[in-house]
Amino acid sequence: MINNINKITRLKLTNSMLESSIFDQLVFNTSVNKVFIFIVNLTSHINNISTYWEYLSSQEKTKANNYHTEYLSNKYIMSHGILRYILSFYTKQHPQKIEFNYSEYGKPFLKNSNIQFNMSHSHNMVSYMIALNCRVGIDIELHDKNLKVEELAGFVLTPEEYKYLSSLKPRDKLSFFYTFWTKKEALVKAIGQGLSYPINTIEVMRLLPGKGILLNDMNNELSQQWYCYEIEVPENYSGAIGIENKIDEIVYLEMNNQQNNF
8 A cells, every 4th residue: 555545546648638448547436535646748748739729718828928938838828728628528518618716815626516626837747636525736846956955944844844854964855855845735735825824834744644634724714634645756756635535546647648849
C-alpha cells in the first residue's frame, strides 16, 4: 500500500486525447473516495492548440491575448483548454459550454455540479485533479536549484520544520522544502484560500498519509479534518493533493504523446 492508498491505477494515452478504450476506468462508479489525477506535458500538445483555443470562453481568450509573449499565451491556452476538455468528459458538456463560478479568493468551481476539480502548473507540466462531492487542491513544483531555501523557509515552514531543515545536509534541503511546500499549498488550495492562508502555521512534518489535519475554513470560523497525500510526478518535481475526505483510490492518467517544443 503506497501513501496509505488501497488502489493505484496508472494509465498512459497513445495520443494526447482521451480514448474510448479507457473510458470505463475514468468514472467514479460507486466509489466517492476515488480521485483522478491527469499529468500533462504541454510540449506534447502544441499541435492541438487551435482546438484548445476553440474550447475557451470569450473571457479566457481575452486573457490569453493579453500575455506579453507567445510562449505564455500558448501555455494558458493549452492548460485551460485541456482543463475544459477533461471536465467535458465528466459533465457531458461541450468544453466551450462549461461555466465556472469563483470563490471570493478566485478559486473556480463548476456551476450546478458535484464534480470538484483543481489544477496546478509549473514550467511545462500541468496537473489536474478531479473528485466527487469534496473540495480538492493540487500542487506541483519544479525544483529550482537556485532557490534560496533558507530565505523562504520562514514564510513556509513552522518553527519545528525550520529547525529540522537546518539540520539537513545542503543536498537534502531542496527536496525537503519542496515536499512540504507542495503539501501545504495543496491543502490551502483545497480549503479555497490559496496563499492568503498562513501556510507557516500548518504542521505537515508529522502528518502521516491518510491521517487528517485540523484546519480552519476560508472564513477562519470552523475547523475540520483535511487530508494530504504526496503524488507521483516527473523527475525533479514535487507534488501533493489536499482533500476534505480520506481517499482509497487514485487513478493517474498521463496525457502525452508527441515531442514538440514551443
